[in-house]
Every structure is written in C-alpha cells, then in structure tokens.
Amino acid sequence: MIELANVTKTFNADKHNQFTAVDDVSLTIEAGRLTILKGPSGSGKTTLMALIGCMARPSSGRIRLHGISTSFFSDADSGSALDITSLPERFLTEIRRTTFGFIFQQFNLVKGISALENIMLPAYPTGESQAAFRQRALELMELFSVSRHAASPVEWLSGGELQRVAIARALINNPTIIIADEPTAHLDSKLSREFMEMVGTLKARGKTILIASHDPLVYDSELAETVVGMRDGRITGITGAA
Numbered sequence: 001m002i003e004l005a006n007v008t009k010t011f012n013a014d015k016h017n018q019f020t021a022v023d024d025v026s027l028t029i030e031a032g033r034l035t036i037l038k039g040p041s042g043s044g045k046t047t048l049m050a051l052i053g054c055m056a057r058p059s060s061g062r063i064r065l066h067g068i069s070t071s072f073f074s075d076a077d078s079g080s081a082l083d084i085t086s087l088p089e090r091f092l093t094e095i096r097r098t099t100f101g102f103i104f105q106q107f108n109l110v111k112g113i114s115a116l117e118n119i120m121l122p123a124y125p126t127g128e129s130q131a132a133f134r135q136r137a138l139e140l141m142e143l144f145s146v147s148r149h150a151a152s153p154v155e156w157l158s159g160g161e162l163q164r165v166a167i168a169r170a171l172i173n174n175p176t177i178i179i180a181d182e183p184t185a186h187l188d189s190k191l192s193r194e195f196m197e198m199v200g201t202l203k204a205r206g207k208t209i210l211i212a213s214h215d216p217l218v219y220d221s222e223l224a225e226t227v228v229g230m231r232d233g234r235i236t237g238i239t240g241a242a
Helices: 045-052 089-099 115-126 130-143 159-171 189-204
Strands: 002-011 019-029 034-038 060-065 100-103 177-181 208-213 226-231 234-239
Touching: 002 045, 019 045, 019 060, 019 234, 034 045, 045 177, 045 208, 089 100, 089 115, 100 159, 115 130, 115 159, 130 159, 159 177, 159 189, 189 208
Parallel strands: 034 208, 034 226, 100 177, 177 208
Antiparallel strands: 002 019, 002 060, 226 234
C-alpha cells in the first residue's frame, strides 16, 4: 500500500515563475490493485507518479510505502511503513531498483543493443549473477511473446514489440509496484487493447499497478479498479476505491 498525506510539489519556489504541479494531494493506493490517474495534460499526473516512484521529492507532505523490504528496512520486522519523503538519495536508489518497475511513455530503450540486453540493463547493478537475470529476461520475453527478437536491435522492432520489451524490462528485478506513464500515447487502439491485456497478466501476478493516462481505453477498462481524477494538480474525484 502507498499512502500520500497532503503532498505538494512546487517548482521554482519563491521565483516569478513558481508553479505548483501537485497541490495538497492525499491518497491511498491499495496493494495488488490497478489504479489509474486520469486527467488532461498538465494535470499533475506525471509529477505525482515521479514522487511516488522516488524520482522526485515533495515540497511538503509525506509519502509512505507499506509491505516493502530493503537492505536497510523490513516492513515485516518493523511492523510499520517506510516514510520515503526525506530519505538520502542512496536509499531512494535502492527502492527504485527493487520496489518499482517503470514503463515510460517514450519507452526509453537503448538503441544499438539488442532487445534482450535492454531488458537486462536494470539488473546489472543488483550484484546478481548475469546468468540468473539473463534467464529471467528470456522467460519474460517468452511471457510477452517477443522471444524471436532477443538478438534484434530495438530499432528493428514495431511499436507493439517495443512496448512488450519495455514491460519486460520493468519486470526484470521482480518489483512489487509497476508505474506506467501514458503507456498507450503512441499506440493505436489495437495495440492499446493488447497493452491492457498485458496489464491483466501483471495483475494476475499480484502486482500493484499505477497508470497515468488520458486514454479512455485505459481508464474505462474493466481492469481499472480505482480511477483518480486530476486537474490543476488536485484530485477532482475517486471512483471504484475499496
């Protein structure tokens, strides 16, 4: 579970171009559920996900993660949530690597290397044997039906294939939480529906999934359990919450 209490993110504070991207947001994201952040461009969805995913720090408010275990914290041992708001960067780096899997709008795959190598990249810093995470990468490629492209440079792949490789890369470290920012923005309707089918596969594996999207194929999907409306950095409504 993820808890946000009165979270605000302001850029260029106390300057003439000060801008508040996230404004006093309090929200609970339940474990094992698919939560959609719905809203127009500029509504604060991406910034809010960056805060949750330890890629940015809030200007004020608190963010707490339940049910995670790191080298410096064990939820099971402490019986309490981990407050990530003020953690040193070295701890945030570990949380990003072990707890979250990220699917970016532009995919952010590295050109010039193979699809398999792209999937393996996030696992190298973990210290795990290369043979072990290479095998896991191959299994993920099989799961998402892109095994035949293991040796292909990613620039040879179609949009749908790139999306599948990006999802496999997000799963290589077996994260508990998947964060996807506008994952269908560059996909047609057919590929968008295929993406949501893959989201269903992740849900069945018990992943907590957070998606930011203004695509009706995403937020109107029967898989969406909680839809959080956003505008101007604030929550405008929540539907389907437990």
